[in-house]
Amino acid sequence: MIHFPYGISDFHALRTEGFLYLDRTAAIPVLEAAGKQLIFLRPRRFGKSLLLSTLANYYDINKADQFDALFGGLSVGNHPTPERNSYLILRWDFSTVSAQGDIEQIRQNLFDHLNDRIRGFLDHYHPQLPNPNVVLNLDNALSSLEQLLEALKNNGQKLYLLIDEYDNFANEVLVRDVHNAQRYRDLLEGEGILKTLFKVIKASASEGKIARVFITGVSPLVLSDATSGYNVATDISQMPRFNALCGITHDELDGLVTQVLQHCKHDDALREGMLQTLKQFYNGYRFCYEMGKPLLYNPILCFHFLRHYQDECTAPRQMLDGNLAMDAARIRYIASQPSGLRVIESILNEEHPVLLDFLENRFGVEKLGELQHDERYMLSLLYYFGVLTITGTGELGKLALGIPNLVTRALYVDELKQRVLPAAQERIAVAAMAERFYQSADLHPLADYLEQKYFAVFNNRDYAWSNELTVKTAFLTLLFNDIYYIMDSETALKRRYADLVMIIRPSMRQYPTLKDIVLEFKYLSLADLKLSGAQVREQSRETLAALPAVQTALREALAQLQDYQRVLAEKYQEPARLHCLAVVALGFDRLVWQECC
Secondary structure (H helix, E strand, C coil): CCCCCCCCHHHHHHHHCCCCCCCCCCCCHHHHHCEEEEEEECCCCCCCCHHHHHHHHEHHHHHHHHHHHHHHCCCHCCCCCCCCEEEEEEEEHHHHHCCCHHHHHHHHHHHHHHHHHHHHHHHCCCCCCCCCCCCCCCCCCHCCCCCCCCHHHCCCCEEEEEEEEEEEEEEHHHHCCCCCCCHHHHCCCCCHHHHHHHHHHHHHHHHCCCCCEEEEEEECCHHHHHHHCCCEEEEECCCHHHHHCCECCCHHHHHHHHHHHHCCCCCCHHHHHHHHHHHHCCCCCCCCCCCCCCEEEEHHHHHHHHHHHHHHCCCCCCCCHHHHHHHHHHHHHHHHCCCCHHHHHHCCCCCCCCCEEECCCCCCHHHHHHHCCCCCHHHHHHHHHHHHHHHHCCCCHHHEEEECCCCHHHHHHHHHHHHHHHCCCHHHHHHHHHHHHHHHCCCCHHHHHHHHHHHHHHHHCCCCCHHHHHHHHHHHHHHHHHHHHCCCCCHHHHCCCCEEEECCCHHHHHCCCEEEEEEEEEEEHHHHHCCCHHHHHHHHHHHHHHCCCHHHHHHHHHHHHHHHHHHHHHHHHHHCCCCCEEEEEEECEEEEEEECC
């Protein structure tokens, strides 16, 4: 039985209490060679804190007697570097620093954290520093730090400074309230406390008081504003050799799935189906420009799934995890920008990936005005947040960005749904309507709702959505459901794109009333039809369906659906459950449809 380290980032606990640890220690010699001061950016829930804990245990002078117990059998245990167990470790975790209150309160929260960590450091290294002569300054933790560093230098000790989530509370100040730019400036500009702190770190490293620094964070947003205070670190985030430093590889996941199935005494024939599900929901992350590097899985989400499967011998009902709440807030931040919803709509168009010349790697508060209107900054920020990833290259070698997987796609869809259906009661009613559609494939109630209420909201937006894509997006926001369905047309249709494919999840195929559904959309403008909106609304669907332009659009959609139908019927061997619907939108006023026989 595997003890999955869900939510546990303490390397010592993992190695001494029998938890799973995926060995990343081969990277330690490579990290040593990369530089004395390193910055490593990754999205939340990707194992950055565990990486820092691993480094802390490897380099801590007080852990030398535990080296074999902690690192025996691991790559670096078999080939240790000369620097092992040769440092005193000071570790800060800015994710624990509250961003609540005014700037003075945040400053004090930061000072409290630094002083607490210095106090713990002195206790831990009392044998090495019996009389450090450090008096904690509760009103100015920078003074406490300066005293500590001077004591270490006088004692001939080497310090390794580890900073986790360096940008957390500064980003929280900004992202949680789009009007917080001034508070953000107060933290970072001029003599802002964060900028001053990094100046101290830079000066101390140059004077030999700090031997090594390793900093993790999510985005480079703070880097630009702190750069004059700390511009000497090497950013290794997009170096190909560190692409898989955090995350899970396919081969690792394959082994874990095999063990879990054996534990449940399930047939190994289920392995490919489970791997496919995990790939669709949790895979898709690439952290460098080199396309040959493998895509990675989100570790905590994989552990969420596998731990549940191991305990219950069935897949979890919900593929989304509560840890995604912060990602939803960051998508909401982008959506709140003047052109943010247009960006989200373009991201959801999987057939045409968004393109960038390069990822912006340093942008600060002075770029916030541009962020509101410049898609480059929005897309780069979404990449760092982990809700976009590098999917390939496009024209002229530009980076193609896309949604990494279905759990992330759900966050985008939910943001659109919240904005179009702000009333909770209406969202509940729509969910009930969608559930009836899942079991009947009868489009009438849903079409009535779209015609009477939903299209009006889309049509009145102040951003320009492409017409056919708007129809698809409307259906997607109403029908997206990761409990019952895998909605992944690329995988299901051998890299051909249907507009909306809803394939029942393997664990839900036991419920016979659920239908596999494929929807293909066409859009005809009122000008195409040579009709006014009033004329379209007055006529019956039967009359509208007989119009020559509508008949042509239906035939085109049905021809495409016949190809998809053959592929899906062959793959899932349940043709009776498969319903393929051609849907034609007449402006944003009416819908007609026909099922493919």
